[in-house]
Amino acid sequence: MKDSKFKKLDWLILPILGVGAVLILWQVVSASVSKELPNPGKTWAASKAYVVEPFAKRGEMDQGILRFTWYSLVLVAKGYALALLIGTPLGFCLGLSKTFAKTFDPIIQILRPVSPLAWLPLGLVLFLGAGKQASELGALFTIAVCAMWPTVLNTAVGVRAVPQDYLNVARVLKLSRTKTLFKVLIPATLPYMFTGFRLSLGIAWLVIVAAEMLTGRPGVGGFLWQEYNALVYEHIILCIITIGIVGFVLDRLMSVIERRFKTA
């Protein structure tokens, strides 16, 4: 009896225990190893204003945490959309044409592991002429360039994995090229594409922080970097937790959408 009752609640109890354990570890480390690290209590006290009034705007770099999150999300959405718009067709070309794949695969494999920190300066240089807009365009460029690879590669794999049977159906029905693309290839590739989209979103969210840190734009990452310079270490932790939660929520949302297409 007791055992089954525990089983029913363990989805709630176990994660709480896990969080508790990390909080205790945090407290111990801040008390012993690193005296500069604010303990959980101090962090909460310093962050309360930002959490309780999440949409307050007190100054350019002093705003509620959700307001900052919103700025970051808008920028990510733009960069992510750009990544999908470029990445999906590119993935289709790679999957459909062996020649295309052979030509561009090496360069893709070389560009893929380059860190966002390396792309950002190039992005800024690229849009130097844009004046005030330079930092935004540079950040968008960085997000798009870093986030598109999972979409490109998953789409390409998906297109190559379309069963020959489906293509035979298209051939027997004498479907035109565009019809084959829209009626057979794209629906058959959708599950792979959405896996790519989910991974891309994760990366886009990772990149935003680096991009904001270096460009000093308002947002979670910008706030984090500013508070580090202002020696308010509590807010760094607040930002880390926010980034983590938002990333987790985004991933969950995408996997819900992804699962809807998995039935295929």
Add this chain to the structure above:
Amino acid sequence: MRPAFLEVQSVSKAYGANGSRTEVLRDINLSIEEGEFVAIVGYSGAGKTTLMSILAGLLQPDAGEVKLEGQPVRSPGPDRGLVFQNYSLLPWLNVFENVKLAVDEVFPAKSEAERVAHTEEFVEMVNLTAAHDKKPSELSGGMRQRVSVARTLAMHPKILLCDEPLSALDALTRANLQDEIARLSATHKQTVVLITNDPDEAILLADRVIPLTAGPNATLGPSFRVDIARPRDRRALNHDPQFKQIRREVIEFLLRSRKHRQASVTRKLVLPEIEPEDLSVHRPKIGARRRPIRRSEVQREEIQIDP
């Protein structure tokens, strides 16, 4: 003489690169009259699907030609309706949409309402109106194959090509669908080529049964005409002397064709260690450097005996 409806003239097909080329089909000749139901029986792996793909135009033969109504077949098309072995339904479309896709493609001149009605008619013909909105993943194997048959028949093909349509089904569903295929082909006077590995199925359904010898180099054997009156009753058929005789002859022919292939011996070789290294064994130029194999390390050797 009038040319046959479907004419296959000395078709051959081989797979693989030049070095290790295996001939799958050799010198296939076949002519089929309009309205005839022909069954081709053969071993699995004999090249049945290859033959079907060539008839459908999905594959090009290395030599020879396939002609439908005197016109050479060069590419696939809706006039040769192909029922695939593994159904090949598009999983993101429901039953109706799967059939409709074919109808839309083949009858672009008809109005939307006419095409919907046409689709409904064929969904109903295979008794799937109840499953109209279901996705293929929600259907049993037999139902999926019925959708596939409906999709193919809805195209009004000149000839229906069935590539082992029932081989993935359980025995009861199989019997059920066999009766349905017999009914459909009889009511539509449809020309059918059925490929199967089951001689009983072939004799039950077809006007003519042709065995395909065991591969490689498979070719067609003599035709066996089945003159049993239709509709055929599978229970009565078991006692029909003609059925028994055709069945015996077809199976005997198939077994004989196979015997020729099996005349090979595998034996263990024990050889002294003093032989020189076998330098003719292929080794990769880059990568793991394998030393040449000594004769004594060759565990087995296959010797082909030509009968």
